[in-house]
Amino acid sequence: MLRTLRSLLRFQRIARTLARHDALAPLEEMGVAPGLVWFARRFSRRQAEGRPGEKLARALTEMGPSFIKLGQALSTRADLVGEQIALDLAELQDHLPPFDTALAREIIEEELGRPVEELFLSFDADPVSAASIAQVHHATVAPDPREEEGGDAEDRQREPRQVAVKVLRPGIEKAFDRDLEFFYWVAEVIETTQPKLRRFRPVEAVGVFENTVRLEMDLRMEGAAASELAENFAGDPTYNVPAIDWRRSSRRVLTMSRVSGIPMDDRAALQAAGHDLTDVLTKAAGIFFNQVFRDGFFHGDQHPGNMWVDREGNILAVDFGIMGRMDWRTRRHLADMLIATLDGDYHRLAAVYMEAGYLPQVRPGGPDLDVFAQALRSVCEPIAGRPLNEISFARLLAQLLRLTESFELPVQPQLLLLQKNMLMAEGVSRSLDPSLNIWTLAQPLIDAWMRENRGPEARLREGVADVLHGLRQLPVLADNLERATEELAAGRIRLHPETIARLTNRPGGNLGRWALPVAVAALAIALAALF
Template identity: 45%
Template structure:
């Protein structure tokens, strides 16, 4: 229930950061301005005694986040990939949030598996290990299927995780409402919509059947992708609270030293991570939206292995084309093109100046090109980009939240593997191929063929549509024909659809 009782939850958040010693560390890492530092200390210090103690053996920020619960852990996972934003030391500390959280007892996991599959664990698996990884939503056990002898990973949902998330998200909704009420300028960022989007994502992540379906679809989409593997789900051994899939053997993506020691080409791996994400987002419109280090491995042959498909992103074809044009504009340093696409897509209000927006984008992009990756302050770039969105009244595009978030995470992962990676050069071939395939004459022909197919499905109704359109035009105040299933379509639109259908059929068959 959303209400003032959530004030205590928000105060406790600040108090926990203050009590654990994380407040100063976090503010320093994010290079917070003086006003924010003062406000945070004033709000946190008096209520320090209300904060959760957490595990004193953990570093301060990690200690605070783990004490606050799963929703906060999700944000910490994102920050763990951005050493360029929070610093190498803090990013390394936060990396434990990806798969090294305290597990729940194995006996409890076995009970959940037995209840979900309605058979004792020992009848299903000849081996069932202690937890090998534990994250905010679930933990993983290594097992062997008794019937086939196949080695698998059994992912088990944490008990009570739904209630814990609802409590946190309830507080987030309340905070978003307060922010919008106190700061009308923040409404363009749509904080309540952002929280609602986050809520829908994590709610879906708690049903392992949906994750199994996502893994299956993702595996089918990517079966032809070079140097990429997706563990397939085992449907008979999966349910709402458990997911059984192929075991993925490989080195953790986050262990750069181990990758080098094993003889892997870290530059190739980093480049491949970026390119795979863009291929899936642009080509398929269906992509892994939680690609942090804990969900990626490198196989002995150098293939990238992705797993944990609880959060998947999906974008329509129109948005994909817009996104590709924006990326290509940055790659070619054509900031006028980037600005124009933003205006055409409605991301920037029409009353703003396109030329000024293009110059603001140039200030974002130019520091990246020609600079060594280690010299780029991503924190400064993100801060300036936020200023640009505020200056030009850009509203948050909720359909792009997962895409933008994943791009930030993927870049962070790639640069942790190869700190000198040029993200734009890695992206260029994928974006160029997509634009050639989807923004030229062939793409136009495909679009028109789809229009023809759509019109064709309504073929049996076209005579009635034409008849009623002609009758309405000739007798605007007269007696209408007897009611029949029909669509009220203007005559000019009927003629246009007919012409488009004919042209599309010609292009599609030619």
């Protein structure tokens, strides 16, 4: 009761803020606390400028860090808020006034157990950026002795290392916990009062949001993500990730090498620096493709503020708090979807959706699958035969995801994050050269990956792997069968008489003894085909 009262009072304040920005439409559509929403609308008749998504972004910014993060999360949910609002929220600027540098120094000393003067040769008083979760200060540190191999070590001692120090906002965890209670309350109200919205699983969505932000507030996780990304691109000069200084990092402090460059979308500055825009975009396309399909681990917030171009025309990345993962199975299904789309085989495309588990209620070959194939055709046919530079694959993926509403499909969070980053990549591409499409530049990589991973030989290798996996399970199955037989013989397992009759009278009941020979023969045939 106390929680409900507290949430209602909070809701009233939030509704008034939304009303001031003329951004009540989402709450009105969801039907949450309609009386309070009507009251807020009635006593605030302001007509703000801009699209609904732009108004909502301004209101969320005013409401503070947790709501900014909520807006960023909603920017991946075009299925929930609509494509245009999702696009507007993707532009939500995660900037807040900085907090006092004295507090930042206190946090550093508390976390690392040493005075700032011992940790850094210099520490800038003014932060270079301040966001909802943390702010960043420039600093210098003594050269790492482990890096002094060859050359003049004495000269290097005179060259301090330039670093960036990210410090978590004071009190951000408690503020997030307070806001989280409210978010869960709203989600529970929606699930209780709005049956048509239950398929979006709002309580579960808030849980995913909670886990994401909690990970983002542990700066060690961001450091680990940066290290993994750097490992994935080791030896590839086109993509550079700052090195993490683990001795000066902890849960609330992250120190990394300082990087600088030209923002990815600053066309004039890139041209003035003499960069070939096509070359820059080609590198960016290769990086995006390799992160998603080769590694299954991608930067989840690749807006231009986090992507820069260095003097050599290579890409620099920062801010690894939001990362996406896609397992091999998901990548394989995405590739099969792409092949089916390009072939115009919509029944195969629908079947891949079913194989991926995105259509759990559809019966193979049944009329529902045919209807879904027809819906896929309606989305894909308008782009059939058009050149790649005229196609937005991010928008195509968004339209396919919108089919979740019509067919009540479960939402796939990893695909939503991927779609958001595809939109960002396409936006940067078109801002630099409207005649180019980043996917056109990535096509050689796509073709090579398809041949290697989804071609006939790859499918044969996959089949052999499945057979080998089955053979490896045979000893376990045999052991389980032996134990079950012993339990049955001892009378500890009882079968119903009808079950015994069906087992003993079943035609072909002796087929079980052929399982192993058949499996071995299948493996032999598969290996012979390979070699």
